[in-house]
Amino acid sequence: MVTHQIPFRMEIFSLVDVNLLLKIVLAIIMYSVGLSLRVQDFRYVVDNKQLLLLGLALKVILMPFLGFVLLSLTTLDSVYKFGIMILLFSAGGTTSNVITYWYKGTSALTVFLTTISSLLAVFLIPLLVNFMSIVYFGSGTDFSLPVFETVISVVLIIILPALLGLWVNEQFPVFAKRIEKIIKPLSVSLLAVVFLIKFLAPAAAGGTELSWPDLLLLTPVLVLINVLLMSAAYGICRWRRLSYQDSMTIGIEMGLQNAGLAILVGGVFIGNEELVKPSLIYAMFSFWTAMLFAYLIKNRYYEKSWT
Numbered sequence: 001m002v003t004h005q006i007p008f009r010m011e012i013f014s015l016v017d018v019n020l021l022l023k024i025v026l027a028i029i030m031y032s033v034g035l036s037l038r039v040q041d042f043r044y045v046v047d048n049k050q051l052l053l054l055g056l057a058l059k060v061i062l063m064p065f066l067g068f069v070l071l072s073l074t075t076l077d078s079v080y081k082f083g084i085m086i087l088l089f090s091a092g093g094t095t096s097n098v099i100t101y102w103y104k105g106t107s108a109l110t111v112f113l114t115t116i117s118s119l120l121a122v123f124l125i126p127l128l129v130n131f132m133s134i135v136y137f138g139s140g141t142d143f144s145l146p147v148f149e150t151v152i153s154v155v156l157i158i159i160l161p162a163l164l165g166l167w168v169n170e171q172f173p174v175f176a177k178r179i180e181k182i183i184k185p186l187s188v189s190l191l192a193v194v195f196l197i198k199f200l201a202p203a204a205a206g207g208t209e210l211s212w213p214d215l216l217l218l219t220p221v222l223v224l225i226n227v228l229l230m231s232a233a234y235g236i237c238r239w240r241r242l243s244y245q246d247s248m249t250i251g252i253e254m255g256l257q258n259a260g261l262a263i264l265v266g267g268v269f270i271g272n273e274e275l276v277k278p279s280l281i282y283a284m285f286s287f288w289t290a291m292l293f294a295y296l297i298k299n300r301y302y303e304k305s306w307t
Contacts, residue, residue, distance in 0.1 A: 019268045022194050026260050027161040028187040029094050030118065034165020035180040036097070036111055038173075048109070054240065055113045055250045058233045060120055063254055064088045064128070066232060067225055074221055078136040082143060083275035084222070085132045086262050087282055089125050092118030093256030095188065095287050103294040105249035113253050115162060121258070122158055125265060126150040145269055153269070158261070191260055195283055198263065198276065214277055222282050223289070230255040230293050248297045255290040259283035 067088040071081045092114050100110040126147040133143040169176040199210055233254040237247035259279040266275030 018194065018197050019264075021190075021197075022260060022264055022268070023157055025187060025190045025194055026264065027157050028183060029191065029260070030158050031161040031165040032180055032183040032187055033094055033097075033111070033115055033118075034162040034167075035169050035176045035183070037115065037162075037166045038169055039166070051109065051242065051246060052112060052116075054237070054242075055109065055253060056117060056120070058236065058250060059091050059113060059117050059253055060124070062232070062236075063091070063229055066229060070225055070228065071221075076217070076221060079272070079274045080218060080278060082132060082136045083262075083266055083278040084225070086125075086129060086266050086275060087257050087259065087279045088225075089121065089128050090258040090262040090265065090279075091121050092258045092261070093253075093286075094258070096252045096256040096290065098184075099252050099256075099287070099291050099294050100249050102291075103248065103298045104245065105252065105294065106243075106245050109246060109249050110253060113250070117253075118158055118162070118258065118261075121261065122154045123151060125154070125261075129265065129270075143270055143272065143275075145265070150265075150269055154261075154264075157264070194260070194263075195280060198267075198280055209273070210277055210280060215281060218278055218281050219285075222278060223285065226255050226282070226286055226289050227293075230290065234293075234297065244297065244301045248294055251297070252290050252294055255293060256286055257282065259286075 064085065067084065071084060074081075076084075094114055096114060097107070097110050099105075101107050126145045130144050130147070133141045137143055165176070230251045234247050234251035237250050238244075242250075257279075259282055262279040263276050266279065267273055
């Protein structure tokens with residue numbers, strides 16, 4: 001009986017092209033983000049340039065820098081450090097929109113931070129990943145990305161679906177609102193399925209073969225990074241005299257990354273499943289820690305100028 005379990009398991013997972021499914025799910029998620037946007041909403045960007053720029057600076061510049069500093073203090077293998085940096089470069093976790101809405105943050109801000117940081121990631125990821133591969137492994141490493149091909153691939157998966165969703169919302173707003181209510185939860189559920197397959201499937205079928213030693217080694221470091229990034233962002237925003245809502249919103253953005261994009265980069269474009277492990281583990285808890293963060297901020301300051 002035991003001798004037949006693994007082949008049967010591989011046969012089941014071989015029926016699914018995990019990497020193709022990941023690309024499709026990411027495209028659906030970005031399409032749903034586009035459905036929530038209107039051209040007239042970009043007036044918010046014009047009216048709040050400093051707020052948006054601060055959020056982007058924290059998310060795109062400060063977050064990877066702090067992550068790199070924290071990782072330099074650990075004894076993790078370089079391949080895990082590199083995988084975590086890929087995750088931190090993959091800005092634009094869409095679940096931040098949900099948490100911000102639930103806890104009455106600034107929804108317009110989180111949508112634009114998610115969208116714009118995702119667009120920036122398209123062009124920055126190949127350059128930053130190649131740079132960090134040299135930092136961790138030296139020149140001539142196999143951990144590198146072809147810049148042009150990667151940009152084209154991510155444009156097709158990230159930018160075009162978002163633009164299509166924006167166009168549909170502009171042309172057919174009633175229809176867009178209806179299907180957005182279906183697509184958003186569906187896409188998140190599908191992404192969870194992809195993550196589950198990555199957890200359970202053997203390496204030959206596209207899995208990462210996460211082990212308990214992996215979880216015990218990486219989870220404390222990833223939780224520490226997650227909590228410190230959210231706390232640092234919130235503290236800087238309050239120091240800059242931003243409102244509690246805006247500060248909380250940017251803090252949530254700092255705590256949630258696009259794990260699907262990180263998995264695509266590490267597991268598909270680079271082709272090393274070891275790089276995927278930090279993103280899978282991060283995806284397991286980051287939604288809950290970000291929600292706890294929002295709960296604590298909102299309840300502590302609800303009676304203090306939460307308008």
